[in-house]
Amino acid sequence: MVIRSSGQFSAPSLLVIAVTLLLLTSASFYLLKPSAFSSFTLVASLVLWPCSLLWLFYSHKLRNLQQAAAKQQQLITAIYKQLELNAAPEKTEVRQLTEISQRISHLLKRDQEVRHLVRVQGLIDHELEVGNRVFFESKLQHYLNDQAESAYGALYLVQVHQSPSEAASIRQLQRLRGCIDILHGIAAAYTDTVLARLSDNDLVLLVAGLAADDMAKLGDRMAVLLSRASCFADCQDQDVLHIGYAAYQRGQASYQLLSEADMALKTAQLQGQNSAYGVVNQQDKAVARGSVWWRSELSKALQEQRFVLSFQPVMSWQDKDILQHEVLIRLHSSDGAKVPAAVFLPMAHNCGLVGLIDQHVLLKAAKLCAVDSRHYSRCSINISVSSLLDTQWWQWLEQMLLSGQIDPAQLALEVTEHQVLKHYKAAKAVLLKLHKAGFSLIVDQVGLLLDNAGYVDELPLESVKLHPSVVRNIDQHLEQQLFVRGLIAGYANKGVRVLATGVELEQEWLTLQKLGIAGGQGFYFSQPLNQIITHGQLQ
16 A cells, blocks of 8 residues: 555555455445345456556556656756756757767867877977977987887978068968978888977978988978978979988987088078988998898798797786786897897888788797796787788788687787877777787887877777887976876776886886876886796896
8 A cells, every 4th residue: 555755645545445445345245135235246346456456556657657757857957957058948858868968979079189188288289280399309319219219210300481571470380281291191101200390490300210322312302292382382483491301320419410400401501492401321231231131131030030039027016016028029130130120120011021020929929928828927019000901911810819829818919009090990990800809909109199099999908008208207307297197097987007118217117106107117127038927036
């Protein structure tokens, strides 16, 4: 029996009571005077009782539905108020829910844009949407000093002319943007590049691993393409820009390189309209070798098993344990030199051998991990996106998985952010396929570019790894700290952990911990090792 909280009976309850009394009265009358009680009366009484129960059941259910609808409307009204929407009474629930969905989508998009802006606030030139001088200098220091990068390359200074009457004009900004678009297209042909704005009218492009023979060709090509760009359509046959470039070697001081490029720029200005001039130092013999030598050398190295693996542990600061080991690779050349991957992999790309090298490293690492998987942490292996997009390479991987020679549970695959962004439409499908096969996915070299990394919302990533240039002396640079803090905050709700690479100093590691980093690797923890180890073995 249903009773209201006020102590009064509800209408359905009164109906049930009335029918119950009727049945009791009928039953008593029948017992006292059966002869006077007609069969019709008995049947009617027996029918009324179940009907009253059905009435009670459905009226109670209807009241619950009405209460739920009222609560739903109250919730919608509260959400409308929270989202600052106009809750007009004539709007249907469907329209209200549609408006709420659209509003939430808009707020999520705006939140993503704000997080990106906060992340790169101190490193981006907002007029041209490229890195600023602070951003470029940190990358330049990395390429000049890091042993993992190519030991040589080139730096190009592009100066766009500006007449006094055009000072700070919209037209000049449009010209700079036009130059940036063309330079982006030029840089896309190379593996490692950095593009930034050094000053009001000066742009800079760093191309790592560019051989001396190709520097002048690229400088002349840049001068032609830029001077003929549509942004200079109103300046035909005029002097609109000059380019100065200089070669660099690892260990060179950044101020020296910038000074050489600036002197080359001044020389280009003396040579005539829209010209390029460069200072090219003679590179050593190993660097100057051509593609024919590299193809032969790399092919023989695969046959003779001259690629040597080493393992660098990735440490978790919370658990103080080894998260995984990154597999590093060196080439023992035929002349006895130990060549790092940063030198020979670009050559392998040019020779079409990078897929075979990736297969060799993946299979060799899988065998080492399978020796005693109970005691060793897993390995992460860098794989070229071009390998993943190769149909024959995929067929090989599927065969290795079916035969059990590769266990995806023991391996994580790393791809560089530059390659993911460059080939994202095609790479997205194969990366999802890798995850479905059981591999963990990691994007590394994050921070080398300032593009908005929308791939994080669409790929099931386990981790992202900061580029070493972001980590270097981070305790002394607030801009880099802001970048890392914004990155961690943006990935927190997606369950993607942020790892640091290239950690060399204690102050760097302490600063990264305060920012919320999940783990790190670098010489501060350990040199690359010749075997996979457990935590207890790392002193």
